[in-house]
Amino acid sequence: MARRPFIAGNWKMNLGPAAAGELASSLKSALMDETGVDILVAPTALAIPSVVDKLRHTGLLVGAQDLHPANNGAYTSQVSGPMFREAGCTHVLVGHSERRSLFGDDDEVVNEKVQASFSSGLLPILCVGETLSQREAGQAESVVAAQLHAGLAGLAPDQVVSTTIAYEPVWAIGTGVTASPDQAQEMHAFIRSVLASTYPSFVAAQTRIQYGGSVKPSNAAELLAQPDIDGALVGGAALTVESFVAIVRAGS
Ligand code: PGA
Numbered sequence: 483m484a485r486r487p488f489i490a491g492n493w494k495m496n497l498g499p500a501a502a503g504e505l506a507s508s509l510k511s512a513l514m515d516e517t518g519v520d521i522l523v524a525p526t527a528l529a530i531p532s533v534v535d536k537l538r539h540t541g542l543l544v545g546a547q548d549l550h551p552a553n554n555g556a557y558t559s560q561v562s563g564p565m566f567r568e569a570g571c572t573h574v575l576v577g578h579s580e581r582r583s584l585f586g587d588d589d590e591v592v593n594e595k596v597q598a599s600f601s602s603g604l605l606p607i608l609c610v611g612e613t614l615s616q617r618e619a620g621q622a623e624s625v626v627a628a629q630l631h632a633g634l635a636g637l638a639p640d641q642v643v644s645t646t647i648a649y650e651p652v653w654a655i656g657t658g659v660t661a662s663p664d665q666a667q668e669m670h671a672f673i674r675s676v677l678a679s680t681y682p683s684f685v686a687a688q689t690r691i692q693y694g695g696s697v698k699p700s701n702a703a704e705l706l707a708q709p710d711i712d713g714a715l716v717g718g719a720a721l722t723v724e725s726f727v728a729i730v731r732a733g734s
Contacts, residue, residue, distance in 0.1 A: 485690050487706065487733040488646060488713035490522040490607065491720025492547060492575060492694075493529075502529035506536035508723040514540045519734040520713075522573055523720065527561050534570035545573035545607065548581055551594040553602070563602025574599050575715075576606045577633055579652045589632030596633055600641055607646040607715065608633045609694070610673075614653035622651075626669065627676050639681045647673055647691045648715040654695025656717060663704045663711075666693045670710035699728035706733045 497505060502525045513521055522543040525533045534544050550560035566574060576599060577592035587595070592608070599606040610629040612622040626649070634642055649669050651661050661669070670691050678686035693705050694715030705711055713733060719725040 485688060485712045486520055487518065488520040488522070488690050488692060489730045489733045490524065490545065490573075490646075490648075490692065490713070490715050491726055492578070492715060492717050493523060493525045493720060494547070494580070494717060495526055496721055497525060497529060499529045499532040502526070503532035503536050505721070505723060506533040506542075509542060509726065510537055510540050512723060512727045513542060513730060516730060516734055517541075519730060521730055524573075524575055527566075530566070530569045530571060538570075543572045544570055545575060546571050546604070547575050547578065549574050549576070549595055549598060549602070549604070551591070551598040553598075563598050563604050567603045571604060573607055573646075574604045575648075576608050577629070578609045579611055579650055579655055583652070589629060592629075592633050593635050596645070597636060600637070600644075605644050605646070607648050607692070609648045609650050609715070611650040611652050611655075611695070617651070617653065622669065623672050626673065630673065630676050631680070634680075639685050642677065642681055642685050643688045645689065646713070647689060648694050649673060649691060650694035650715060652695075656696070658696050660696040660698075660701050660705070661693070663701075663708050666705055667708035667710055670708065674710055697729060699725050699732065702729040702732035 524545040546566040549563045576595045581587040596606045612625040616625045674686045690712040692713040692715045697714045697716045698719045
């Protein structure tokens with residue numbers, strides 16, 4: 483079964499409700515007839531209702547950027563999976579490198595969040611990736627394998643298939659430096675081999691693996707043409723309609 487391309491935009495802490503709603507309206511006009519690709523945007527939590535409202539009945543999906551593992555309780559400032567689900571989200575990013583490096587999300591917390599995604603009816607996009615010093619020390623594959631094993635621990639094979647893996651080398655995020663198509667393909671093939679050695683064979687065949695890290699219109703087509711790259715997780719270039727639409731079209 484062919485893997486359907488999946489392009490996601492991570493808006494990070496940009497665009498409040500009004501600006502996010504405007505971008506969503508423009509994306510709706512430009513993309514609602516794109517049927518060959520799954521498209522998702524992940525606005526800041528506060529802007530989710532406005533974006534969900536604009537994208538209703540379009541097929542464009544809305545995701546959260548993070549979730550708290552508990553359903554509710556005394557966790558000041560946090561938002562839970564059931565709350566995002568109720569607001570209209572279908573997916574949630576888990577383990578983004580900014581969460582790992584700035585907010586202390588370790589592999590154990592990442593796994594709790596992956597489990598919490600499924601129990602609240604959200605599909606996780608599990609982000610993995612090595613830092614520059616880990617790559618230079620020859621540890622890229624071992625770091626990514628460890629993040630995968632820990633992040634996916636305890637999931638049933640059909641849950642792993644419903645998880646999207648986003649390979650985002652930390653050195654490529656927001657830096658303008660992209661992994662070359664060959665470097666990215668090599669790691670994606672490695673990720674698929676880890677899935678193949680851990681789960682029944684349909685899991686490696688069907689699980690989608692996105693590439694993220696300075697994806698832009700000028701490099702998207704070449705990255706997305708690689709056999710094991712099934713989509714993109716886009717940060718900066720997801721903030722303007724022209725560049726995000728160009729990336730989606732490169733993937734469709
Ligand atoms: P970038 O961010 O496209 O701005 O490098 C990617 C990400 O953090 O998901």
